[in-house]
Amino acid sequence: MKPSPYPLERELEMRYYADDYPGIGGVLRTTPEDFVVDEIPIDFTGSGPYLICKVTRRSWEHQHAIHEISKRLGISRKRIGWAGTKDRNAVASHYISLYKIDAEAVDRVSLKDITIEPIGQHQFGLGLGDLKGNRFAITIRGCQEENLGFIPGISETVHHGIPNYFGLQRFGAQKPVTHTVGLSILKGGYKEAVDLYIGEAFPNESDEVKEARRAFVSTGDAREALHALPVRLGFERAMLDHLSKHQDDYEGALRTLPPKLLSMFVSAWQSYLFNAALSERFDRGLSLDEPEAGDTLIYTNGRSDRVTEKNLPIARHHLKRGRAVIAAFVPGSSSLQSPGPMEECMIRRSEEAGVDPSAFRDAAAFVGCAFDGASRAIALKTEIASEITGDAVILRFSLPPGQYATSVCREFMKGDPLTLV
Template sequence: MKPSAYPLEQSLGMNYYATDAKGIGGVLRSSPEDFIVEELPIKFTGTGPYLIVKLTKRSWEHQHAMREITKRLGISPKRLAWGGTKDRNAVTTQYISLYDVTEEDLAKVAIKDITLEPITHHQFSLGLGSLEGNRFTITLRGCEAEDLTARVEAITKDILESGIPNYYGIQRFGALKPVTHRVGLHILRGEYEEAVKMYVGDVFPRESDEVKAARRAFAETGDAKAALHDLPVQLSYERIMLDSLMKQPGDYGRALQAMPPKLLSMFVSAYQSWLFNSALSARCARGVPLEDAAVGEHLIFTNDRIDTVTEKNIATARQHMKRGRCAVAAWMPGATLPVTPGPMEEEMFSLMKTDNVTMQSFADAAAFTGTNFDGAHRKITLHTEIEYSVAGSDVTLMFTLPPGHYATTVCREYMQGSPEQMV
């Protein structure tokens, strides 16, 4: 393993690469067609009150697309659900469920760069995780051409042999403004004013001068009316908060709660993701191989059974891992803790202590956002079979990932470039 040299990755807990091979550089998402995602759906029941629709979109932010669909249908956002959130700068195909919507209703909807195709019906609403996985076809443009094929082969070999640190990717924390986890930290501490001022008032390098000036003015004055006037309409989430502050001055909690519920909950879960990334990097720093287990760590088996590694069973645990029967997993802290903390959990609790966050903080945040934050096990290693092709200075990667795993985590192993090149 070798360390990342990029401060942004380090701030998000993504400190290591699995491969020791030299990266190929390049640029991700030169166009949306360079990042193609195809959702692999679950088996649908074929009957029921939910219309299952195949949604293909180009260059649409996920939440904006969902809001536009419900707006055009004239229905409550609560009647639309999905299995996974998809990238904006991409061409994505996924499945959504619409409650009590007919194919005739759907046929009347026409939205630029969005295709809606009715597929079947289902007895249940889709929810996060209601998919088998995602198939990716990703092209990296302008890679370093010297020994390019040999470098791609070497990286692929390392990935197949050892796997990749299963980091949450940069888009988990906000592609253009990666502060989602820090906003979540303020929510966990009940610091609602600080959360709003960070989300609306922090300035980010890749934004226009107009946006930067509006953010700075709000950070200095707290004038919601002026900021609402100055911020462009495409910054809709900032504007939702500001509109709420205009109507209820000083009520920053209500301004946060004016956000779409799923987006509000993502602030807190992003903090959980940061804890996981940081603990995984700390494990890498200790020199423990991804394909090995340490005493006190937890194993998750193919049937979802959890076991703890001890001095007595570590040899057996390693054999099970070698045969693909289980993998090391860490429990991301939340309002519950069903396992005895091992080395990674202790690392996360140490970070929480520094941040003045407790398990009760997650329970309080759950009440505030209307979403449970009980925590969950996550494998520390990502495994996938990768097909590739090289054409001149362009490299195309094809692979499939389970739900909740990040294609950019695979791409960064190949590119090893600035994270700004991957959003």
């Protein structure tokens, strides 16, 4: 394991790489075509009230794309479902479900850099996780040519497993405050959540926008901030518009955001806890396939087992053979009866921040989404196909739902995290 030297990664608890190879450097997303992701869909039923459409978009943020599609169709966003969000600065194909919408209405929708192709019917609306995985073709440009010879070694590392961190974009690729907004919501600090979301500036924003954000936090003048912020900052403007009409109603301002975006704030805090527990595991000198008593093993057939001092040698054997992976349960509204070391770390971190299971239940009532918690493998493993052209490298690979392509690229590049966004 090699520690990351970058403050932003340490802040988000992405503190280790899986190997000691020098990175190849470079930059992602010189153009959107450098980051191509295709969703691998589930099997659809062929009939039912939901129209399934394949959406291909270029340089569109997910929530804004959904908003525009709903507006063009003249329907509520609640009638649109999707299996997973995709990167903004990319060419991304994914699937959406539309409740009781016919294909002819979709064919009439015209949006720049978005195509929507009806492909069939489904009995159910799509929800997060309703996909088999994603395929990626990613070009890293401007690499350090003297380090390109390490690509086979790094590819072997990824094959055996790298930290399955929640990637930078989970916390906001340009402005990584999603988890802190979620923490404020969990603590009932709605004003603080609004101030963070509206008031924290993007590093690459114009000075005028940065000043407008700072002025809002300083003065609380929603009307002035609404006048100063550009139209493209639609979510911030929606909150400011509400506050300009309903002074100090910060809870109501948050409710102007799409429910799924609100839920992402809270789940980002859970993601931060997982990253922290995984990094603390490495602090203890454990590798991704070195179990300790209290760990949960997930076998390839879906069966799970708890590691004890007695079965520790057998657990090591199964992990070395690739028959199982170590997983940790990310806490939420349910109290864990017998937490393992990683769960204990997450619970401790959350309690130190003033959050307990009841806070997740309160947030669930506010957002309208359950935060029960879920198990997550601590290792990401995949086969890499690589191609080198001058100082550019193309990586092709597939990942299951919930795993981050940028985590794979990070292991190869080992550079400033802002080169990944």
